[in-house]
Amino acid sequence: MMNRRQLLGAGAAGATLVSSKAWGQTMNMGLPEAAVMDSALTQSPTRPTIEAVEGDRVRIYVTNRLPEHTTVHWHGLILPSGMDGVGGLSHPGIPPGKTFVYEFDLTKSGTFMYHPHGDEMVQMAMGMMGMFVVHPKDPDFMRVDRDFLIMLNAFDIDPGTYIPRIMTMTDFNLWTWNSRIFPDIDPLVVNQGDKVRVRVGNLTMTNHPIHMHGYDFKVTCTDGGWVPESAQWPEVSIDIPVGAMRAYEFVADNLGDWAIHCHKSHHTMNAMGHDVPTFIGVDKKQLTQKMRSFQPDYMPMGTAGMGDMAKMSMPLPDNTIPMMNGWGPHGPIEMGGMFSVVKVRDGIDADDYSDPGWYENPPGEQAYEWTGELPEFASNNSPKTILTPKPTQKG
Numbered sequence: 376m377m378n379r380r381q382l383l384g385a386g387a388a389g390a391t392l393v394s395s396k397a398w399g400q401t402m403n404m405g406l407p408e409a410a411v412m413d414s415a416l417t418q419s420p421t422r423p424t425i426e427a428v429e430g431d432r433v434r435i436y437v438t439n440r441l442p443e444h445t446t447v448h449w450h451g452l453i454l455p456s457g458m459d460g461v462g463g464l465s466h467p468g469i470p471p472g473k474t475f476v477y478e479f480d481l482t483k484s485g486t487f488m489y490h491p492h493g494d495e496m497v498q499m500a501m502g503m504m505g506m507f508v509v510h511p512k513d514p515d516f517m518r519v520d521r522d523f524l525i526m527l528n529a530f531d532i533d534p535g536t537y538i539p540r541i542m543t544m545t546d547f548n549l550w551t552w553n554s555r556i557f558p559d560i561d562p563l564v565v566n567q568g569d570k571v572r573v574r575v576g577n578l579t580m581t582n583h584p585i586h587m588h589g590y591d592f593k594v595t596c597t598d599g600g601w602v603p604e605s606a607q608w609p610e611v612s613i614d615i616p617v618g619a620m621r622a623y624e625f626v627a628d629n630l631g632d633w634a635i636h637c638h639k640s641h642h643t644m645n646a647m648g649h650d651v652p653t654f655i656g657v658d659k660k661q662l663t664q665k666m667r668s669f670q671p672d673y674m675p676m677g678t679a680g681m682g683d684m685a686k687m688s689m690p691l692p693d694n695t696i697p698m699m700n701g702w703g704p705h706g707p708i709e710m711g712g713m714f715s716v717v718k719v720r721d722g723i724d725a726d727d728y729s730d731p732g733w734y735e736n737p738p739g740e741q742a743y744e745w746t747g748e749l750p751e752f753a754s755n756n757s758p759k760t761i762l763t764p765k766p767t768q769k770g
């Protein structure tokens with residue numbers, strides 16, 4: 376945990392939101408390259424996480440190296456009105472090249488966020504946002520062994536282009552955690568028996584139901600504050616509303632590799648078009664013959680589903696990535712975007728977050744192929760199987 380001196384240093388540095396280049400580029404963070412309002416301190420378009428301790432007073436220097444004015448709003452923190460960072464309302468926008476100071480007391484612990492409140496549609500579409508964690512003054516309060524933090528953000532970058540589209544409202548094509556997309560999101564590595572917290576903040580323009588496999592968990596914090604134990608509620612998916620944070624906790628008893636992902640299936644895809652026709656069940660034989668007469672490599676796709684796309688490595692336009700990607704121990708995972716794996720293992724050191732590899736299922740604990748006769752109850756021919764009668768022409 377930081378002391379006050381480190382904190383002020385980190386806070387001041389962390390708040391240097393942009394580099395002298397103003398419009399930099401992402402650097403191989405799993406995302407295609409994109410022009411972003413860059414930071415000299417981090418190569419991720421998501422701003423650094425600011426960490427501090429309840430009761431501290433923080434002074435944050437914000438130097439605007441954008442080509443236009445900006446502000447920083449401290450989402451969820453209780454502070455004086457003039458420090459709230461709404462341009463034109465709390466204070467004038469910070470002009471290009473100028474430095475403003477925000478200074479306030481951290482009156483409570485929890486998980487908060489920060490983002491511009493000046494031309495925010497543009498500046499947030501370019502990735503200007505971060506999280507602000509205030510640790511409890513009493514280190515034993517709500518103590519956990521592992522504490523993960525995910526900022527949900529999204530970009531719309533057309534294949535072959537470099538600048539995010541700033542006018543997109545919901546049809547983003549890169550759904551990111553901390554500005555990364557699967558398979559370039561780190562796994563959440565956990566030692567068996569650890570008490571684990573996952574904090575998820577949402578500054579995209581839609582909600583994200585985050586689902587974690589293998590466990591049920593309790594919702595323990597919102598950006599409004601900690602949830603008293605008697606009011607914590609159990610879930611296996613937690614919907615993160617727009618402009619909100621939810622934290623949940625669980626004890627990692629169950630060994631394994633457990634998926635964690637947004638349950639909106641388009642959000643576990645990378646760059647994809649949404650206006651592609653559905654070819655399920657279409658007979659493309661004739662079309663294939665015609666197409667191959669002038670394009671010999673033409674492959675009919677999509678008549679059985681889209682899953683096979685994950686195995687293909689087709690040439691892509693510059694600066695984009697396949698829609699679904701990532702290989703597991705048993706084949707393609709067929710995911711992208713907001714997806715990762717919680718890896719619970721025995722004997723992981725307290726400060727070790729390195730990837731332990733894939734989980735090996737113990738004998739008898741993995742789904743397997745059945746090649747024998749189906750038991751009667753599994754057969755549609757069983758008289759005890761009730762099938763909905765097919766409608767006849769007479770109705």
Ligand SMILES: [Cu+2]
Binds near residue numbers: 550
């Ligand atoms: Cu989502």
